[in-house]
Amino acid sequence: MKLYTKPGACSTACHISLHWSGAPFSVQVLTAEEMKSPAYLAINPVGAVPALEDGDFVLTQNAAIVGYIADMYPASGLGGDGSPRERAEANRWLAYCNADLHPAFHPLFGPGRFIADESQFDALRATARARLRGMYARAEAQLEGRQWIAGFRSYADPYLYITLRWASKTGVDLSGFDNLAAFVRRMEADAGAQAALKAEGLS
Structure with missing residues (x-):
C-alpha cells in the first residue's frame, strides 16, 4: 500500500x-x-x-x-475486536472527529470562505474557538478513566490527536481538560505516531 x-x-x-x-x-x-x-x-x-x-x-x-x-x-484491532458493538464504537468516535470536529476548524483555517468582511474574521475565529472547546468537552468526558477514545485503541485515536494538534496551533482553549492533555502525551510517546x-x- x-x-x-x-x-x-x-x-x-x-x-x-x-x-x-x-x-x-x-x-x-x-x-x-x-x-x-x-x-x-x-x-x-x-x-x-x-x-x-x-x-x-x-x-x-x-x-x-x-x-x-x-x-x-x-x-x-483498529476497528475493535471484530464484534459489531466495538466496530460501532470505533465508528462513533471516528465520526465525531471526521464529521463534527474537523469541519468546526474550517472558520479558523479559512474564514474568507464563510464571510467576505475581513473585519469580522477575528469574531468568526473567536466563535469557532468557543464552539470547539464545547465540542472537546465531550471527548474530555469520554476519556475519563480511559486511555483511548473508544475505550480501546482504534483508528479514531490518531484522528482525535491530529485535531488536537490543530487546536494547539489555532489557539483553542483546552485548559482544564486534563484527560485530553494526558491523551496527547500518550500519543506523543507512541512509536507509530x-x-x-x-x-x-x-x-
Whole structure:
C-alpha cells in the first residue's frame, strides 16, 4: 500500500493508523502545490489528501481509508475486536472527529470562505474557538478513566490527536481538560505516531 499525505493534515491520521496496523506500506509526502499537479490529480481528481493505493485500487476519504486498513489487518484491532458493538464504537468516535470536529476548524483555517468582511474574521475565529472547546468537552468526558477514545485503541485515536494538534496551533482553549492533555502525551510517546510525524517533518 502507498499513502499520499500532507504534513499535519487529516491524512496524518491515516499515516499513524498504517503504522499501528503493522502493514507494509510506503508514503509520499506532498506539498500543497504537488496536490494540484497533473500526476496527483490522476490519482485523486479533487486534489486532496489522503489517498491510498493498494495495487490497482485507489481509495480516498480519511474515514474510508482507516476502515479499509482495519479490515485488511484485523489483528491490529483498529476497528475493535471484530464484534459489531466495538466496530460501532470505533465508528462513533471516528465520526465525531471526521464529521463534527474537523469541519468546526474550517472558520479558523479559512474564514474568507464563510464571510467576505475581513473585519469580522477575528469574531468568526473567536466563535469557532468557543464552539470547539464545547465540542472537546465531550471527548474530555469520554476519556475519563480511559486511555483511548473508544475505550480501546482504534483508528479514531490518531484522528482525535491530529485535531488536537490543530487546536494547539489555532489557539483553542483546552485548559482544564486534563484527560485530553494526558491523551496527547500518550500519543506523543507512541512509536507509530512518532514515526509518522518524523516522516512528515513534524517531529
